Amino acid sequence: xxxxxxxxxxxxxxxxxxxxxxxxxxxxxxxxxxxxxxxxxxxxxxxxxxxxxxxxxxxxxxxxxxxxxxxxxxxxxxxxxxxxxxxxxxxxxxxxxxxxxxxxxxxxxxxxxxxxxxxxxxxxxxxxxxxxxxxxxxxxxxxxxxxxxxxxxxxxxxxxxxxxxxxxxxxxxxxxxxxxxxxxxxxxxxxxxxxxxxxxxxxxxxxxxxxxxxxxxxxxxxxxxxxxxxxxxxxxxxxxxxxxxxxxxxx
Amino acid sequence: xxxxxxxxxxxxxxxxxxxxxxxxxxxxxxxxxxxxxxxxxxxxxxxxxxxxxxxxxxxxxxxxxxxxxxxxxxxxxxxxxxxxxxxxxxxxxxxxxxxxxxxxxxxxxxxxxxxxxxxxxxxxxxxxxxxxxxxxxxxxxxxxxxxxxxxxxxxxxxxxxxxxxxxxxxxxxxxxxxxxxxxxxxxxxxxxxxxxxxxxxxxxxxxxxxxxxxxxxxxxxxxxxxxxxxxxxxxxxxxxxxxxxxxxxxx
DNA sequence: CGCGATTTTGATACTCATCAACGGAAGTGG
DNA sequence: CCACTTCCGTTGATGAGTATCAAAATCGCG
Numbered sequence: 001x002x003x004x005x006x007x008x009x010x011x012x013x014x015x016x017x018x019x020x021x022x023x024x025x026x027x028x029x030x031x032x033x034x035x036x037x038x039x040x041x042x043x044x045x046x047x048x049x050x051x052x053x054x055x056x057x058x059x060x061x062x063x064x065x066x067x068x069x070x071x072x073x074x075x076x077x078x079x080x081x082x083x084x085x086x087x088x089x090x091x092x093x094x095x096x097x098x099x100x101x102x103x104x105x106x107x108x109x110x111x112x113x114x115x116x117x118x119x120x121x122x123x124x125x126x127x128x129x130x131x132x133x134x135x136x137x138x139x140x141x142x143x144x145x146x147x148x149x150x151x152x153x154x155x156x157x158x159x160x161x162x163x164x165x166x167x168x169x170x171x172x173x174x175x176x177x178x179x180x181x182x183x184x185x186x187x188x189x190x191x192x193x194x195x196x197x198x199x200x201x202x203x204x205x206x207x208x209x210x211x212x213x214x215x216x217x218x219x220x221x222x223x224x225x226x227x228x229x230x231x232x233x234x235x236x237x238x239x240x241x242x243x244x245x246x247x248x249x250x251x
Numbered sequence: 252x253x254x255x256x257x258x259x260x261x262x263x264x265x266x267x268x269x270x271x272x273x274x275x276x277x278x279x280x281x282x283x284x285x286x287x288x289x290x291x292x293x294x295x296x297x298x299x300x301x302x303x304x305x306x307x308x309x310x311x312x313x314x315x316x317x318x319x320x321x322x323x324x325x326x327x328x329x330x331x332x333x334x335x336x337x338x339x340x341x342x343x344x345x346x347x348x349x350x351x352x353x354x355x356x357x358x359x360x361x362x363x364x365x366x367x368x369x370x371x372x373x374x375x376x377x378x379x380x381x382x383x384x385x386x387x388x389x390x391x392x393x394x395x396x397x398x399x400x401x402x403x404x405x406x407x408x409x410x411x412x413x414x415x416x417x418x419x420x421x422x423x424x425x426x427x428x429x430x431x432x433x434x435x436x437x438x439x440x441x442x443x444x445x446x447x448x449x450x451x452x453x454x455x456x457x458x459x460x461x462x463x464x465x466x467x468x469x470x471x472x473x474x475x476x477x478x479x480x481x482x483x484x485x486x487x488x489x490x491x492x493x494x495x496x497x498x499x500x501x502x
Numbered sequence: 503c504g505c506g507a508t509t510t511t512g513a514t515a516c517t518c519a520t521c522a523a524c525g526g527a528a529g530t531g532g
Numbered sequence: 533c534c535a536c537t538t539c540c541g542t543t544g545a546t547g548a549g550t551a552t553c554a555a556a557a558t559c560g561c562g
Contacts, residue, residue: 087501093415095408109404116408135397139390146386152403153360157346157367159410164344165458165519168550199509207416209551214510230509230559250338416551419518450541460519465542481527481541 006054006064006072006105006118006128047144050133053077055125063118063126064105070112072128073105079124080196083116084204094205096158097121097197099179101186105131106155121196162206166248171206172216173241174248176226180235191238195231257305257315257323257356257369257379298395301384304328306376314369314377315356321363323379324356330375331447334367335455345456347409348372348448350430352437356382357406372447413457417499422457423467424492425499427477431486442489446482471495 055077057063063074063081081098095116098104108114109131138145161174184190195202199210199217206213220226225241227234235241242251306328308314314325314332332349346367349355359365360382389396412425435441446453450461450468457464471477476492478485486492493502 085501087498089498107404107407110401135393135400139393139396142386142390145390145396148400149386149403150361152400152407153358156358156403156406156409158407159414163410163413163458198507207414210508211510211552212550215550218510247338247340250336449539461540462520462542463518466518469542 004054005062005068006074006126046137047134047141050130050137052128053125054128055079055123057120057124057126059120059122061120061124063120063124064108064114066114066117068114070105070108070114070131072130073103073108073134074126074128075103076100077125077127080121081118081124082121082197082201083118085116092204094201097179097201097205099182099186100188102182103151106152109152121201160250161248164248168206168208168212168216169219169244170248171208172202172213173220173225173244175202175206176233176235177241177245177249190235192232192234195233255305256313256319257325257377297388298385298392301381301388303379304376305379306330306374308371308375308377310371310373312371312375314371314375315365317365317368319365321356321359321365321382323381324354324359324385325377325379326354327351328376328378331372332369332375333372333448333452334369336367343455345452348430348452348456350433350437351439353433354402357403360403372452411501412499415499419457419459419463419467420470420495421499422459423453423464424471424476424495426453426457427484427486428492428496428500441486443483443485446484 054074057079066085076098078100081104083095083098083104084092085095086092104118104126105114107116134144134148138148161171161178166174179195180190180193183193197205199213202208203210203213208216217226217228220241221228223237223240225235225237225244227236245251305325308330317336327349329351332355334346334349334355335343336346337343355369355377356365358367385395385399389399412422412429417425430446431441431444434444448456450464453459454461454464459467468477468479471492472479474488474491476486476488476495478487496502
């Protein structure tokens with residue numbers, strides 16, 4: 001049994017997990033952010049009322065499709081989500097990968113439709129937030145409004161990794177390093193992790209041929225920076241990797 | 252006499268233009284958007300109270316600098332603004348060009364500091380909006396909040412032009428076409444216009460060598476698509492230009 | 503096992519960056 | 533008015549980096 005598209009609101013809250021986990025869901029970006037700032041319990045209650053835990057989605061499941069009417073954004077609780085578009089030649093362009101704690105759907109607010117497709121790369125669980133309800137609530141909770149502004153502002157300019165005219169080595173290094181850091185930021189291991197995407201997906205995202213990704217990984221392994229075995233990856237020399245990625249990440 | 256940085260709020264409203272123009276400033280994105288949606292006059296008054304017309308800035312004037320504390324966003328009323336960063340090798344990376352009607356500073360909300368530099372490419376006039384005041388007002392004006400969300404959401408994914416692995420011809424064509432359309436959207440001529448930036452700036456933005464930009468322009472001229480004379484540009488065959496840009500712009 | 507997808511490896515081609523040199527426009531100072 | 537300078541743009545020759553094509557190796561899975 002697969003979960004419904006994100007666009008479809010769940011008919012009743014019975015489909016959510018038990019309320020206890022929901023109340024203390026540590027991967028829910030908004031709840032956490034608001035808790036951090038010590039907002040009043042009533043407002044938090046309101047916020048939790050518009051959250052739905054959805055999933056699990058399984059590998060290949062569609063979370064939303066380009067053109068679907070925009071109804072909700074979602075924080076990834078577990079798993080990896082890939083967003084992409086199909087160009088007029090029928091070729092896929094990967095726009096991004098979203099790891100636990102990250103928010104999908106923010107770029108859909110303006111056209112009021114999702115401007116890309118989102119699929120699960122593995123087993124994915126989401127926190128779904130009805131956007132109209134959240135925007136309404138934000139008018140009563142300046143802190144929530146600010147968190148939304150923050151999330152949106154953060155995402156502007158996130159394309160630096162794929163935008164610059166960097167070498168293949170720099171791009172792949174920067175990609176691996178950001179994945180590592182994003183995982184670590186959610187309490188997962190940033191030193192040793194599993195890549196849920198293929199070489200083709202990585203290459204597509206970084207605008208490199210999959211063969212090039214493969215060759216770069218081999219180089220990094222030969223240089224003792226990484227240990228790579230299929231999709232299992234271990235960072236052996238973080239300093240060297242960081243140095244390689246430095247120009248991309250502006251550090 | 253040059254205008255102050257954007258970060259510095261003007262001490263008194265006497266520095267703004269006459270109130271009459273301000274009230275009907277057609278290039279002010281927010282005022283226009285709110286007027287479109289028929290909000291009440293009182294709220295509009297509030298909105299106009301937090302607008303300051305600043306400028307003129309002259310070519311090379313700094314509008315804000317990377318690291319400046321974030322206090323305001325601004326809509327370009329006239330002229331062209333370039334945003335850029337300096338990497339750790341001392342090289343400039345152009346992030347974008349902002350034409351009349353477009354909003355600068357949106358990516359500064361999160362870190363609460365401007366993450367890049369902004370300079371005037373020619374004579375520039377701005378509408379400055381104090382962001383704290385505007386965010387506060389947005390809690391009372393859902394329409395304004397929505398416009399802000401819309402602006403922010405729009406900017407996410409605007410990097411497609413520089414992100415894709417497109418050919419130099421496609422990139423330059425897409426760049427010229429978007430400039431043309433953005434000018435036309437503000438009532439300016441999209442068929443014949445002046446490029447306020449150098450070949451180096453364009454190349455830097457598109458991640459191409461300035462020589463390559465020059466060569467592409469010559470090719471497009473030889474093919475009868477453009478007439479180029481220094482920075483004066485005329486589009487002769489819009490269909491061909493659009494076709495060249497199609498894959499970049501996903502049309 | 504045997505099929506398909508993924509990954510790797512090798513050989514070649516092509517786009518674009520780089521280097522170098524020149525031409526031209528605008529501005530400066532005598 | 534005329535050198536002189538400087539920045540910008542153009543043009544040509546060369547080379548580096550990566551895509552592409554082709555094929556073998558490996559893994560997952562029915």
